[in-house]
Amino acid sequence: MGNTFGHLFRVTTFGESHGGGVGVIIDGCPPRLEITEAEIQYELDRRRPGQSKITTPRKEADTCEILSGVFEGKTLGTPIAILVRNKDTRPQDYDEMAQSYRPSHADATYDAKYGIRNWQGGGRSSARETIGRVAAGAIAKKILASFSGLEIVAYVKRIQDLEAVVNPDNVTLAQVESNIVRCPDAECAERMIERIEQIGRMGDSVGGVVECVARNVPKGLGSPVFDRVEADIAKGVMSLPATKGFEIGSGFAGTLLTGSEHNDEFYTDEQGEVRTATNRSGGVQGGISNGENIILRVAFKPTATIRKEQRTVNKEGEEMLLKGKGRHDPCVLPRAVPMVESMVALVLCDHLLRHQGQCKVL
């Protein structure tokens, strides 16, 4: 268990960072949706390491193959299996990986839980597992766009203390993709890149915040108790590696306001649609989408893999010093952008199908 996400639109990922490959089965995709490997590959390339000087230098081709569920360019309504082969990588140094616990990695908890571990890499906790999520996210995004023109855009909002100014109501994918840090505030992006390079040169790493907006969301997605939209999005993004926090709408800052300052007053717009004058709710009220933009933020800790010397223990519990070799990824946030978009898309797509299933029958 624990490798499936969603109820009507169900995504199951598989694969370790080392071994035959990684991938995903998407069960419940509506039939007759046009989809190509190229569309999926586009998102995988955004997620891929080695795409720029500020991400991990490992080059992974990550070429996807659709094994099932698509025929003559259209979905069949049956499970879509997507496979990305692992490269025949030389395992890293045995002593280091197999014997010692890298600080703030999952090595020790894996051993505690399973009593066995593929010491060649990060196993299922590796960012490589997210390939399956991003592939599924590409399909979910297309369903949402086809249904209501719904679009999801994420971007790097903050690196350490460098915070960008971005308007979530009109930021575009093109703006996000215009620089390697995926921050639509061009001036701030430059400073972010500089900071990442500087800290990376020191063998260290940085964290930050990814912000994400979903626009043209139909009213009525989500349900008022456990499966609230914000609860399911929280679970989705907090299941990404390296996440430490989540907020929607006003978030933690909203706790400083009074109720009269925080409440979103209603009005009727020119099309006769009930709208809110402000959007501190972040597009969700009582767990159900209200048609306003869904806006959320995710905190990513600094990458655990660094090249500085750290104290740790080995499997026998003996204390030792560990120093990462080779190059490392000083900042995961640019690659996390498509991951966050994907998890938000998976949640909204699942809720869309559930809403149609429950509420549109009679």
Next chain:
Amino acid sequence: MGNTFGHLFRVTTFGESHGGGVGVIIDGCPPRLEITEAEIQYELDRRRPGQSKITTPRKEADTCEILSGVFEGKTLGTPIAILVRNKDTRPQDYDEMAQSYRPSHADATYDAKYGIRNWQGGGRSSARETIGRVAAGAIAKKILASFSGLEIVAYVKRIQDLEAVVNPDNVTLAQVESNIVRCPDAECAERMIERIEQIGRMGDSVGGVVECVARNVPKGLGSPVFDRVEADIAKGVMSLPATKGFEIGSGFAGTLLTGSEHNDEFYTDEQGEVRTATNRSGGVQGGISNGENIILRVAFKPTATIRKEQRTVNKEGEEMLLKGKGRHDPCVLPRAVPMVESMVALVLCDHLLRHQGQCKVL
């Protein structure tokens, strides 16, 4: 769907704020656990409105009845159904509740989703729904305590900008319950109460942050992909009414550090146990509990129900002014403390059963 939480320890709640009653079915509770209605009632009383001058003045007795699953004081391993009757309350004013949308409530989204609404109250979005969660949480806490002495303590960490100093490693339930705001920092608690009363008198409301710690957590709970401990806790607490944010361990503040500052170095303690010298991970690494204390925070927005005049629209979309009548609850946080504890307990209990089921077979 959407009213069930958990996989092996499954909790399904039912009931609107108005109607016959609210309650819960707990499916998957291990057999032979000693449990009494009194233990459940204790937690329900902590959650109950009207328990002090700073919460909602509505008096609700909220007396629970165990309908099934317990025999001669012990669980049978079969579903435990718990019912709390609603009082035969006079519905509130028809015009106000049935016709207008209260700002930042779920009235409008309910109508958009279901096309029907029990206008007598908040329906399933009412805090009254959490009775079932807290009752289930009482049982989950007892299972966890019986299994490994695991204990969960939550408390009010911050009201607006008033932040308490609390040591999560040794804070006790008695300290939490020593004042009506459920903040173990006695000096700060006084200022919090004063603030809540002051703003409440103005017909307004406040928000803040609840912090929660789980101690004596066995290593190995959770799994490395979607069902990470922190992801499931995030979903659980973000499904509580009025929540806007979640963080674990270092949280959003952790994004300001570098990797070398943030990583938790390992050492071996006197019992030969692998431990971390710091706990920025918050007790979870790679989605799996590492035996350190699980520490998390939840942001609650200021209560939406206020007595100040607000602009809104009615069901016909006509703009109007709305002013809450009678008394209101200026601060939900003291009552949210047992809710947060319960959701954390539900998640850990489910993961404990799953871990025993998957990993302890061979």
Next chain:
Amino acid sequence: MGNTFGHLFRVTTFGESHGGGVGVIIDGCPPRLEITEAEIQYELDRRRPGQSKITTPRKEADTCEILSGVFEGKTLGTPIAILVRNKDTRPQDYDEMAQSYRPSHADATYDAKYGIRNWQGGGRSSARETIGRVAAGAIAKKILASFSGLEIVAYVKRIQDLEAVVNPDNVTLAQVESNIVRCPDAECAERMIERIEQIGRMGDSVGGVVECVARNVPKGLGSPVFDRVEADIAKGVMSLPATKGFEIGSGFAGTLLTGSEHNDEFYTDEQGEVRTATNRSGGVQGGISNGENIILRVAFKPTATIRKEQRTVNKEGEEMLLKGKGRHDPCVLPRAVPMVESMVALVLCDHLLRHQGQCKVL
């Protein structure tokens, strides 16, 4: 786990034969469906013991109360909780029930599984548990009827070797209800009643077969792999107490034919609809409904509770003789008729919602 049935239309039952009560939560019922307690009560009365001279003489009022999810006669789209109180029955003889294992009851397996048992009755294996299923079935039937005029009729097809002649394509509820054995073949029904009374007087019991037909089934329900319509119906009816077999369409008899004898040839009817000339498939092909009538049969063993002396053991493993006291139910089949209808309705309703959710989105 194990007390929930369905995915989008989810039914969770609770309650032992002794204790506060039994009931059900229905999660996922579409909103705005008109439903009354009287409609549910009608089906519960069909299921009720003591309704005629050939069923168990225990009189149970089984009055249902809707606790939530219905407002002003219409469903809200939220969980519908239904409660039926247990009567304050005097527990049966302690020595007999608590200490000995009744042959072909669940007493011994309960003790083996849970290590604890409510010795006052059959616990969750009691036919009393099916109250929740039948209540949920009443709602499922109404949804199906509202959606496509779908109707489900079950009846007693066979008692021991007494087999009725019934045309499933036009049998009516009125015909089924026209006699106490619920067999629409009036002549055969008389012989069945005679047989049941004769064997019942001897302190013994009989079994037989219930047949069930669903008419006006929309094409396209079900899916081609695990969640085939016939697989889900098989699970549903085989989860009823005392069932030993299931077949659909040609069933076991179909294994005697050749492929050319068994295949259902296609033709186009006057409305231009693709139909099958025969219906050995029983309304399902490749796991998906084809619009023909779904026809199935369920084998019920003779009731385990008899008044004849039997050998058994007590909890200490000591061999002993056991003889049921008081009156007993010589034949469960008339009461099983609404149970079978309900399980078929739950399956079809769940598949209807899932089909609308997955296939009607784009």
Next chain:
Amino acid sequence: MGNTFGHLFRVTTFGESHGGGVGVIIDGCPPRLEITEAEIQYELDRRRPGQSKITTPRKEADTCEILSGVFEGKTLGTPIAILVRNKDTRPQDYDEMAQSYRPSHADATYDAKYGIRNWQGGGRSSARETIGRVAAGAIAKKILASFSGLEIVAYVKRIQDLEAVVNPDNVTLAQVESNIVRCPDAECAERMIERIEQIGRMGDSVGGVVECVARNVPKGLGSPVFDRVEADIAKGVMSLPATKGFEIGSGFAGTLLTGSEHNDEFYTDEQGEVRTATNRSGGVQGGISNGENIILRVAFKPTATIRKEQRTVNKEGEEMLLKGKGRHDPCVLPRAVPMVESMVALVLCDHLLRHQGQCKVL
């Protein structure tokens, strides 16, 4: 949805008969189980078409590849993905397959449900989908054997009216595999083979019954309501292609007995274990395994694909004649034997993990 089976031991299959490949993800396999591709391949070879003169002549190599979840010959506790490539088969004749509906196949229901269909083959309804199930079943069998020496043996019990005499309490895999029809009654097997060849030469096909026994089943698997062992097995086997009926223990024949004839009396064996003197219950009482052998039978209809001329319609609803070309599979039952074993194994393995998870915690 509908492509996943199980709760703690979860199996998700993918793949059409045509396209990149078919396979399975097994989520929840306990860690540290020794497993090799050869063990899985052995079961796949039993399922493979073309293995003897009486099955389908299509030669499929069906070589499996473990993509993840196994490291150095042991399971990791993470998802095990297994892939079997499809051969680059020339699609069959377009006119026949794409335009006409083969009688008693899923062509028409697919079109009704999805509005699209891979006309090159049977899609997900193809027996080829069962490759994933059999691969997963190989692993489930190994877990069960490791846990309690549990063994599952299935065999052909009947072809049309030719019924074998087999003792389920001691039949062995070697006896089953000793002839091509997989019937351990050697004399009857010869007559079965003769019958299959004779009817096959006429372009027609036959059906029959597969019987399956599970021995050394621990007491306590299953639960008393929806997830009864027999209900879950019924669902599992009735989700196999071409199944029309299921029975456990005394089955349909048991309906002819009286309660006093049918009840299984208890006694205490020499080891002090509570046993039943007879086993009409088929190893399950109240939905829970009682430690006796689980014995069940599955009815398979004659294969739908024949070489005789049949009436049907095309997609436009025009009536036409259809005659299968090439060779066909006159009898699916020998290949169905490992399929039935696999589904029984999946159910028991899931219940084992759930039982350990729920009942062995306190």
